[in-house]
Amino acid sequence: xxxxxxxxxxxxxGAVGREMLxxxxxxxxxxxxxxxLASHRSAGxxxxxxxxxxxxxxxxxxxxxxxxxxxALFSAGAQTSLKxxxxxxxxxxxxxxxxSAFRMDPDVxxxxxxxxxxxxxxxxxxxxxxxxxxxIQLVVVLGPLRAAAGLRRVVVSxxxxxxxxxxxxxxxxxxxxxxxxxxxxxxxDVLPFPIHGNLLFHDVKDPSGxxxxxxxxxxxxxxxxGDAALRITATCVRVPVRVAHSEAAWVExxxxxxxxxxxxxxxxxxxxxxxDEPAARRYPLPRELAGTDAVFVGRVREDASVPGGLAMWIVxxxxxxxxxxxxVQIAERLVVRGL
Amino acid sequence: xxxxxxxxxxxxxGAVGREMLxxxxxxxxxxxxxxxLASHRSAGxxxxxxxxxxxxxxxxxxxxxxxxxxxALFSAGAQTSLKxxxxxxxxxxxxxxxxSAFRMDPDVxxxxxxxxxxxxxxxxxxxxxxxxxxxIQLVVVLGPLRAAAGLRRVVVSxxxxxxxxxxxxxxxxxxxxxxxxxxxxxxxDVLPFPIHGNLLFHDVKDPSGxxxxxxxxxxxxxxxxGDAALRITATCVRVPVRVAHSEAAWVExxxxxxxxxxxxxxxxxxxxxxxDEPAARRYPLPRELAGTDAVFVGRVREDASVPGGLAMWIVxxxxxxxxxxxxVQIAERLVVRGL
Numbered sequence: 001x002x003x004x005x006x007x008x009x010x011x012x013x014g015a016v017g018r019e020m021l022x023x024x025x026x027x028x029x030x031x032x033x034x035x036x037l038a039s040h041r042s043a044g045x046x047x048x049x050x051x052x053x054x055x056x057x058x059x060x061x062x063x064x065x066x067x068x069x070x071x072a073l074f075s076a077g078a079q080t081s082l083k084x085x086x087x088x089x090x091x092x093x094x095x096x097x098x099x100s101a102f103r104m105d106p107d108v109x110x111x112x113x114x115x116x117x118x119x120x121x122x123x124x125x126x127x128x129x130x131x132x133x134x135x136i137q138l139v140v141v142l143g144p145l146r147a148a149a150g151l152r153r154v155v156v157s158x159x160x161x162x163x164x165x166x167x168x169x170x171x172x173x174x175x176x177x178x179x180x181x182x183x184x185x186x187x188x189d190v191l192p193f194p195i196h197g198n199l200l201f202h203d204v205k206d207p208s209g210x211x212x213x214x215x216x217x218x219x220x221x222x223x224x225x226g227d228a229a230l231r232i233t234a235t236c237v238r239v240p241v242r243v244a245h246s247e248a249a250w251v252e253x254x255x256x257x258x259x260x261x262x263x264x265x266x267x268x269x270x271x272x273x274x275x276d277e278p279a280a281r282r283y284p285l286p287r288e289l290a291g292t293d294a295v296f297v298g299r300v301r302e303d304a305s306v307p308g309g310l311a312m313w314i315v316x317x318x319x320x321x322x323x324x325x326x327x328v329q330i331a332e333r334l335v336v337r338g339l
Numbered sequence: 340x341x342x343x344x345x346x347x348x349x350x351x352x353g354a355v356g357r358e359m360l361x362x363x364x365x366x367x368x369x370x371x372x373x374x375x376l377a378s379h380r381s382a383g384x385x386x387x388x389x390x391x392x393x394x395x396x397x398x399x400x401x402x403x404x405x406x407x408x409x410x411a412l413f414s415a416g417a418q419t420s421l422k423x424x425x426x427x428x429x430x431x432x433x434x435x436x437x438x439s440a441f442r443m444d445p446d447v448x449x450x451x452x453x454x455x456x457x458x459x460x461x462x463x464x465x466x467x468x469x470x471x472x473x474x475i476q477l478v479v480v481l482g483p484l485r486a487a488a489g490l491r492r493v494v495v496s497x498x499x500x501x502x503x504x505x506x507x508x509x510x511x512x513x514x515x516x517x518x519x520x521x522x523x524x525x526x527x528d529v530l531p532f533p534i535h536g537n538l539l540f541h542d543v544k545d546p547s548g549x550x551x552x553x554x555x556x557x558x559x560x561x562x563x564x565g566d567a568a569l570r571i572t573a574t575c576v577r578v579p580v581r582v583a584h585s586e587a588a589w590v591e592x593x594x595x596x597x598x599x600x601x602x603x604x605x606x607x608x609x610x611x612x613x614x615d616e617p618a619a620r621r622y623p624l625p626r627e628l629a630g631t632d633a634v635f636v637g638r639v640r641e642d643a644s645v646p647g648g649l650a651m652w653i654v655x656x657x658x659x660x661x662x663x664x665x666x667v668q669i670a671e672r673l674v675v676r677g678l
Contacts, residue, residue, distance in 0.1 A: 153644055157496040157587040159538055159576065181520035198626035199498055199578065199585050201638065204617035209598065209640035211617075231644035235587040235652070237498065239538065240579050246538055248496040248574035259548065278543035278550075287537035299540070301548035305492055305570035313574070 004032035005335060008069040008093065010084060011076025012036035012056050013045055015167040016098055019324035020073050025050055029328060030335060037065055038076070063087030070339065071331050074098060075323065089126030094339055096128050096327045103129040103220055110223050112136050113329045114270040115143035120330055121337070128330055131224060132216040133322030134158050134236060134245055137314050139224050140295040140321070142251065144269035145262070145310075146225060150254030152308060153231040156217065159239045159246040161286065162195055164318045169195070170242060191238070200238040211236055244286035245318040253308035259300050262310055266297050271321070276300055284315035292317055293325055343371035344674060347408040347432065349423060350415025351375035351395055352384055354506040355437055358663035359412050360388055368667060369674060376404055377415070402426030409678065410670050413437060414662065428465030433678055435467050435666045442468040442559055449562050451475050452668045453609040454482035459669055460676070467669055472661030473497050473552060473575060473584055474559040476653050479634040479660075481590070483608035484601070484649075485564060489593030491647060492570040495556065498578045498585040500625065501534055503657045508534070509581060530577070539577040550575055583625035584657040592647035598639050601649055605636050610660070615639055623654035631656055632664055 007024065011017040017038070024031055036047060036056045043058035057065060059076075063084055066072060072088040074081045074097040081101035088095050102108040102125070109119035110129045120128050131139065138156060145151065162173045169190045176186035176196035186194040193200055202211040210218075213236040222230045239246075257265070267274040273294040275284050284296035295316045303309030316322055346363065350356040356377070363370055375386060375395045382397035396404060398415075402423055405411060411432040413420045420440035427434050441447040441464070448458035449468045459467050470478070477495060484490065501512045508529045515525030515535035525533040532539055541550040549557075552575040561569045578585075596604070606613040612633040614623050623635035634655045642648030655661055 155494050155589055155644075157574075159498070159578070177516055178520040181517040192620050193624060194626060197580055198624060199580065200624070201617075201620075201622060203620070209617050209638065233589065233642045233644040233648070233650060235496075235638070235650060237585075237587065239498070241536055241538065246576075248576065250494055250572065278540075278548050281531050281540075281542070283540060285532060285537055285539070287533060299548065299574070303572045305494075305572040309572070311572060311574060 004030045005070040006033040006035070006068050007031045008035040008037060008066060008072045008088070010037045010059060010072060010074045010080065012047060013038045013042040014075055015163050015170065016075040016319055016323040018047065019319040020075065020327060021047055021049055023320065023324045023328045027328060027332070029332065033068070035065055035069060059084060063091060066091035066093055069093040071096065073327050073331070085127050086125070093126070094123070094128065094334060095126060096130055096330050098130040098323055098327055100132065100216065102127050103131065104223065105129070110220060111330050112139050112143070112224055112326060113333055114140050116224055116226070117333055120334060130323065130327045130330070131220045132213070133164055133318040134160060134213060134247065135217050135220040135224070136322050136326050137245060137295045137316035138217065138247060138249065139221055140271045141249070141266065141297060141312070141314055142221065142225065144265055145251055145253065148265055149257050149308070151227070151230060152252040152254050154221070155233055155250040157235045157248045158237055159241070160236060161241040161243050161245055161318050162238065163243045164245065164322070165191060165238065173240060173242065195238060195240050197240060202236055202238070241286045243290035243317055243319060244315055245322060246284070246286050247314040248311070249314055250303055250309060250311050252306050253310065256308040257310065259302055259310070263300050271295055272297055274298065284313060286315050289315050290317055291320070293320055295321055343369045344409040345372040345374070345407050346370045347374040347376060347405060347411045347427070349376045349398060349411060349413045349419065351386060352377045352381040353414055354502050354509065355414040355658055355662040357386065358658040359414065359666060360386055362659065362663045362667045364389055366667060366671070368671065372407070374404055374408060398423060402430065405430035405432055408432040410435065412666050412670070424466050425464070432465070433462070433467065433673060434465060435469055435669050437469040437662050437666055439471065439555065441466050442470065443562065444468070449559060450669050451478050451482070451563055451665060452672055453479050455563055455565070456672055459673065469662065469666045469669070470559045470563060471552070471555040472503055472657040473499060473586065474556050474563070475661050475665050476584060476634045476655035477556065477586060477588065478560055478563050479610045480588070480605065480636060480651070480653055481560065481564065483604055484590055484592065487604055488596050488647070490566070490569060491591040491593050493560070494572055494589040496574045496587045497576055498580070499575060500580045500582050500584055500657050501577065502582045503584065503661070504530060504577065512579060512581065534577060534579050536579060541575055541577070580625045582629035582656060582658060583654055584661060585623070585625050586653040587650070588653055589642055589648060589650050591645050592649065595647040596649065598641055598649070602639050605639070610634055611636055613637065623652060625654050628654050629656055630659070632659055634660055
């Protein structure tokens with residue numbers, strides 16, 4: 001007898017919501033009833049699933065849509081999660097929330113299954129938070145390095161795809177590309193400046209001058225690794241790539257490893273594929289890796305400027321491993337344990 | 340009485356060569372006769388200069404074109420420089436060479452005028468080397484920081500424009516942009532992979548796994564700063580931006596400075612403009628800074644993960660300050676001293 005689980009996706013028509021539905025189908029997740037929820041604006045749209053289509057429903061104020069739901073995947077922004085995730089949890093669902101709303105809540109585990117799945121089992125609010133996209137792919141790599149050799153410090157600069165800013169930002173990039181090709185000056189409505197042929201930063205709200213995205217990497221990495229004192233600094237940059245985030249990372253290990261040791265460790269660690277033949281020009285390229293599931297690591301090399309230093313390049317599909325896939329992987333492992 | 344100087348540009352039809360000619364005109368460099376030289380393929384083309392045009396001549400094997408030339412600006416690749424720069428120097432010209440051919444030659448000064456102009460006065464071979472583009476903008480910033488506070492270590496990741504790979508690579512990016520806009524899959528001939536919507540690395544030839552570009556930053560920065568033991572590590576990435584290189588840099592100072600002190604120091608240092616109001620979304624954007632002359636610094640912030648740590652973002656036009664302008668600035672200062 002196989003059990004199936006009623007699943008709801010909140011924010012089903014967004015870039016990540018649509019990817020969640022695709023990932024559930026591709027991985028043959030044991031879905032029973034699938035409920036797709038979105039704002040009034042998107043209600044009535046129909047999304048393909050398996051051999052048919054599912055009509056998107058409007059999220060009602062009382063959260064009645066969550067009755068009978070066992071797993072609720074949220075990706076509709078922090079405000080929607082703050083309001084509806086507790087309703088879904090009260091209705092009996094395990095909430096896996098892709099927004100930033102609960103990530104730093106001490107009663108909400110922040111989970112990357114390859115690194116700290118056990119944390120998902122202790123969820124007093126019935127909510128599990130899915131980390132920020134740029135954090136997930138970094139932590140998948142830092143986890144095994146830390147376990148094997150200890151982390152003294154991490155420096156990371158990101159090259160983040162436009163799809164991380166949502167479906168409207170991606171449509172804006174595509175429009176800007178056409179404008180440029182046709183000799184028109186690209187303009188911006190969704191992002192603050194044109195991203196085509198440009199580099200942008202996320203917004204800065206903190207007096208430290210760090211962007212929201214940079215602070216997420218720092219705080220979320222510490223929480224997932226369970227190391228509140230981890231020394232880590234980040235510069236996050238949006239680049240004109242459609243899908244797949246890339247990161248240049250420098251790690252300072254407490255116990256030095258050779259490049260060969262690090263490659264071998266990473267190659268046998270869950271969720272990682274090492275693509276690292278630099279002389280043959282084989283390294284992870286974001287354009288080629290959109291649509292894939294692994295975290296790809298290449299350009300591993302010794303950083304002789306510091307004891308125990310290693311430099312590397314980390315690429316992953318930000319909509320899949322950086323969001324939808326990580327959430328579904330959490331759900332899969334919960335299902336194996338009977339939730 | 341004003342003196343004028345016969346100038347030759349070798350590689351005049353390339354992306355940097357054309358920029359050299361524009362910079363000479365824009366800055367009213369006291370040119371006498373201007374000789375434009377290039378390969379057989381480009382000879383006969385005419386380039387605009389002041390109110391007229393100059394015909395490009397073929398570089399002859401004997402280097403007779405250098406007779407009477409006082410300043411020879413080279414930007415035609417290392418092989419051309421290795422062959423012809425000594426001929427030009429023997430003919431009596433001061434050679435300012437933008438290729439990598441002589442940069443690490445102990446008898447050739449490697450010069451960024453704001454940082455180490457005096458080195459240009461001691462040139463036993465008659466050749467002065469212009470540093471690599473990504474090195475120049477970094478060193479303009481590191482110079483004053485090092486003088487004021489000492490450098491313990493530098494970490495830098497680059498976001499380098501396609502024009503740094505030459506005019507053909509830039510034309511390829513433009514073609515790929517049109518192909519994408521028209522629904523065709525972009526292909527690559529000049530760079531090893533499509534750069535539109537992608538990120539690429541320079542070639543790796545060294546067993547360390549570092550790219551040629553990364554090694555240039557390390558070795559050239561040490562030579563310009565006169566600090567052979569400087570601890571510095573780099574990851575260099577090509578991004579789909581047409582003109583202007585950007586760099587995320589972390590510096591570890593021997594004597595800590597506050598963010599306000601660092602901003603003030605950089606703002607009064609030669610060649611630097613500080614654009615740093617992050618809450619107002621004012622920071623250096625490569626798309627807006629193509630065609631400018633300064634090195635722009637923004638996003639200066641404390642890096643609390645290490646003593647004396649500062650993080651910042653550095654943008655400059657790679658064809659101007661990163662190449663043509665720096666070469667002409669060297670020539671200008673030589674002229675002031677009578678060469």
